[in-house]
Amino acid sequence: MEEITLSLNGLQVTGRPGTTILELAQQNDISIPTLCYDPHLKPAGACRVCLVENEATGVLLASCVTPIASGMVINTESPKAIEARRTVVELLLASYPDACLICDEGSSCELGKIAFDLGVAEVRYSPMRHYYPIEDTNPFIERDLTKCILCGKCIRGCQELQEVGAIDYAYRGFDSIPATSLEVPLEQSP
Structure with missing residues (x-):
């Protein structure tokens, strides 16, 4: 199989066909935040926290589901991508419990960690919260x-x-x- 060459944060990199932008970034020690991605599961692109910009087209792409293509000019830290990620995180936080940004979970909360890394200290959107009782009747799983x-x-x-x-x-x-x-x-x- 012939390798695909593209630009990733200004570096010329190569990858195998079928590799996603996220996988190629990880192979090159470039961090992209994710919430719905898990290496043991098929990618879904559900959360959109992994958005990156293809500067060749100006299009934002979900890096976890988008396969690399020759000639792409991917910027994982463009202002457009960062602002889109912030908006996604703020919308998630608008539907999250009140105390999320000051909770005790600290670095074990992926959403809180990503919000901190993106500099999201407050939410610009009106709260749209649902409150559900904690489900703890199962001896193995607690769901909130x-x-x-x-x-x-x-x-x-x-x-x-x-x-x-x-x-x-x-x-x-x-x-x-x-x-x-x-x-x-x-x-x-x-």
């Missing part, structure tokens, strides 16, 4: 859907790794949640 950002990792993990498909998205739009069929408790799901 109030903090769910709809990244889909739990759903894809259940489908792709466990091959069970016990959960999927329920409802639409702002009311979407990961749920079991008929919303039965997890321990009663298939």
